[in-house]
Amino acid sequence: MEVYHLYSGGKDSSLAAYILRKIGYEVKLVTINFGVLDSWKYAKETAEILGFPHEVVFLDREILEKAADMCIKDGHPTNAIQFIHEKALEEVAKLEGVERISDGTRRDDRVPLLDQRKTRSLEDRFNVQYIRPLLGLGYKTIRELTERLFIVEVKESEKLEKSDYEVELRHLLRERGIDPLTIFPKKHLQSRVIGWKKEKAHL
């Protein structure tokens, strides 16, 4: 039972990967990149530390350009992040041999999050199972589990070496002469997993 799991190196997608492996899946981590920065390398590093196979899926830069347009028009990144995530899921779902896709989206997230209609549409259009191990978990539960499992580095979004969509999106905004801080929340702490708390916690 192979599953292709969208992976940023963050706490949520790491926890979801851990759960999937624990319940019997062969988990392949996939990091999305638009060729703007080599920010995928942080997720690859974490994946290696955690002991998961990892690959990068490069998506069309046009998707990121369109997301940047949306950010600028809206004045906030909500719709842009949702748009990128839906594209990412679709692109991974359509890869040769993919039967199951997954991510670390959670109950208490506003975005990215697929509603019931979009979830079923994704599964039906690409004939895949879409698995979200954290969807039934609240923020307290996720915090308790991640604190137990992972060594985590917390920094402000602008400084953290991460591999999520935001990193390239912020860069593209800067390239266009727009300060990302006018779009993204100012004090936005992000986290990155840098190891297991207990040796062999993953076995």
Next chain:
Amino acid sequence: MEVYHLYSGGKDSSLAAYILRKIGYEVKLVTINFGVLDSWKYAKETAEILGFPHEVVFLDREILEKAADMCIKDGHPTNAIQFIHEKALEEVAKLEGVERISDGTRRDDRVPLLDQRKTRSLEDRFNVQYIRPLLGLGYKTIRELTERLFIVEVKESEKLEKSDYEVELRHLLRERGIDPLTIFPKKHLQSRVIGWKKEKAHL
């Protein structure tokens, strides 16, 4: 990390219990009973086979009587099952020392299922975490996992030795001279877990 898991002996609540244990929880199975039938014993039997501690929580018969009224008024059991499940969650959440509760409710279920507002209200009112391991899993994923894990017995609802709310609810309707088949779907197959498919699959 102790969690009190609502348990019927069926595939869904068994799979959810399996996932919880796999990711590090100390899982206590709890079967709800209204003192009308001793139907809890089937869940206890399955719990013992699967190797989980199990207890029965007896709820006030009035809850079941009210659910029977709802069934009769509606002509279908949807609201009644939802009502019983919400009461069950609340009663377990308010037990001494309970910090986490869980169940086997799934993404594709209509009932019982708590929406976002009710979920947060439950967590806030009783200061518990409410964990639903199957909420992010579709029916195909759940079927694949349960087929891999469990030996399952499938029978019509009227015949199966089960421990879910339906069993006592159907009995109460019969006591009131009402044929449950006028309320519940006629060809309603139910399943009960009777063992692990592979020895030690649970370890």
